[in-house]
Amino acid sequence: MSVRVRFAPSPTGYLHIGSARTALFNWLYARNTGGKFLLRIEDTDLQRSTEASTRSIIEGLEWLGLNYDEEIVFQSDNADKHRSAAARLVEEGCAYRDFTPKEERSDATVKQGIVDRARAAGAEGVNHRANPYRELSKAESDARASAGEPFAIRLKVPEEGQTFFADVVYGEQSRAYAEIEDLVLLRSDGHPLYNLAVVIDDIDMGVTDVIRGQDHLTNTHKQILIYEALGVTPPRFAHLPLILAPNKGKLSKRRHGEVVSLTTYRDRGFVAAAFRNFLALLGWSPEEAEKEIMTLDEMVESFSLEGIHRSNAVFNFNEADPRHWTDDKALWMNAEYIRTMPLEELTPLVKEELRSEKLWREEYEDWERNWFERAVDLIRQRFFTLKDFSAQGRAYFSDDFDFEPAAVKKNLLKEPRLKELLPQLADRLEMVEPWNAETSEQALRAFSDEAGVKAGLLINASRTMLTGQAVGPSMFEVFDIMGRDRSAQRLRSGVPWHEQIENVSERK
RNA sequence: GGGGAUGUAGGCUAACAGGAUAAGCCGCUUGAGUUUCAAUCAAGAGAAUGCGAGUUCGAGUCUCGUCAUCCCUGCCA
Incomplete structure (x- = not known):
């Protein structure tokens, strides 16, 4: 059977780097095995899903060069299928209607509420099969439903036994049924819930391998239960280690903002190939682990699920520091690409x-x-x-560039004679023929000898006059590339001195 | 509270089925460069493999315990 994998983001914000890495691994696996890479937008959370974020996800994938096969699947389009599957499970006795009135929760406190309730329940040992509607007779359940009483549909998890699956990355996993609640499949307003929707869609799309974040590892048991209830053989699962923030906490859009958004890297000057290469090495290493810089083909060629490892990775960033605003290695790799591609x-x-x-x-x-x-x-x-x-x-x-104040101070203002020397140097350079790195060097050195100053003084001063900066390539290469006329013109401009005067007068 | 997962230098990763001074990359330090540099070249520091036991001639690798971190525990995804 040929491989079919999918990337299934929920469009509730920009594509963050963890999801991007998941997408990349799915794509690499599909390309490596000659399979299909499918895209499914999980937009069943109507409250939070937006079209803008769907667009930004697609844009992000495009930037990384992860082209998808077949049509995009929008999960919300499949709601009818999900509902009928739930109904079928009720018919077959694998699920039941729960008429318990819906509990309203504010979004802000859910997380804490869940933990608190779980703790309280855990303390006294809760029975997940205690739902009063679990054993309601089919006749009564049907009657109450047709009378219009609202209900949610819950999976009827068997009393005894355990789920089992062999995760490609994390190995054999099992969990006793007793530890799994009768999860809700369909909300009382008829909206299908995540676990049901994922399973139905994966079956529908013929997904053979589910590659996703490790945060779904424990959810998998619930999904296995749904597969079993449906009588379908589950796909293979491969869970990926998480990408953590510098404090080893979860990477979150809310707390970490732009640095974790993929598009930030595009917008701040990353080469897509470089960022992709960096991302690939977060949680995976090729057999030839020493070879880190890889072309796309090499990456596809050497990718395997076996090379994924189990511990979470830290993604370093420090937005307050312009030189280390994002992970050092990512920055280095980008530089490496820029200078060698x-x-x-x-x-x-x-x-x-x-x-x-x-x-x-x-x-x-x-x-x-x-x-x-x-x-x-x-x-x-x-x-x-x-x-x-x-x-x-x-x-x-452009001739319209700024002078770096520190460079001006260090390379120009420190030596008063430069104001006169530089125009003289310009005169000298204008006579050079032909114009190149060697001839300009000879001319500059000859001039510095005559003027009785060190060549370095003129070299550094020239660099700042021509580029506004204290650092840059070899000065004579710069002369060469700037050309004789433009070099002479900038040496004479005197702009830094004028600006200095302006600044002083502005302050008054 | 319960369940699950993971711990190799500051970070990302290696070390085939237990075998020698634990390897590479990023970052860091020092030096060399045209009195520039975040390039380049050279050198260097940094890990008793979370901790404690056990098995073994030998443990990063196997077993047990312990601690830490992360994930899940929702009519979110």
Whole structure:
């Protein structure tokens, strides 16, 4: 039987990285086995599901390059199937109508309420089969139902026995029936509940392997019970270790916000391939564990459920620190991709970035194409995200760039003579022919000798004059790429001194 | 409270069926660089494998206990 897996997010917010990783693993498994990767939107929670979040989920998958097969399934479209399945289970005596009036709960306190009730129940040892309607005769149940009395449908969990399944990742799992409540299948308003809906849809979609977060590990027993009641053989299950926040707590949209949203990584300059590569290594490692940077093909090729391990992973981030706003290794991997990926794959991404910052010029794809590629190749060496091309890299693409105050102070203002020396250097450079890294270096060094200053002084000053920064590529490479005229012009501009004066006068 | 799962350096992961100084990557420290750098190169620190027992010639690996963390325990998904 060929493999069919599905990714089944609920559209109650953006796609967070844990879900993204689940999607990735499902996709990798499908591609590795030549199976199908299906997408199902679990929108049965009408209160919280939104169309916007469905769109953002699809967008996220697209960005990661996880294309799905067949049509998207919307779980809410299957509500009738769920209801009839529940009705059938009642008919067959595997489920029963519960006429207990519905308990209203405010969403804010549910979690605590559940724990409290569970604790109280646990203390006195509760019997899950004590529901007064469990053994109601079929005739009476039917009569009350047709009289219009509202009811929920609960699964009639057998008194004795245990569920069993062999999880591909976590091994053999079993649980005594006595520990499982008669779970609600259908709400009194007719809405199907999660466990029922998942099972029916997975059967309906022909899902062979359920790959999902470990938070569902214990739910699986309930679902096994539903499969058994339905008389259907359950699929294989493979549960994934969780991705935790730095404090080892659960990663949550509410508490951690944007850093856990997949689209944040797209918007903040991550290369999709890099982030995907990083995500793949969270909870999984290939047989050749030392090989961490992998192409998509290599990843598909080496992916296996056996390589997934069992302990939860911590995803580090610190939004207060601009250099470590997200996981260090993710950032490093992005930088690694930026500086080593084929230039022809990088330039379209840089183009997009420059365009969004209004720095893109059509010439870069025309007669300046060669220059553009050389510039990108030069500056990418020390960039971490695509955003850097428009931030630190701005001076390469526009004459309108800012000077970093610390760089101005350190490399320019500290030596008063520079104000005169730099225009002289510009004169000198203008005479250089031909213009390249070597010739500009010779000219600068000759000039520094004559002027009686260290070459380094002029090198650092030039870097700041030309790029506004204290750091960057080798200065002579920068001269080369900037061109003779533009270099000379910027050396003469005196802008940092003017700005200094402006700043002083503004303060008065 | 009950049930389940997991513990290898600050983080992500290795170590085939128990076998030698516990390996790699990120991060960190130091040095080299054009008196730049978050690039690059070189060197280095950091783990008695949560803790305690047991089995064994030998335990990260097997057994038991213990602690910690996470998950589930809803007419949410």
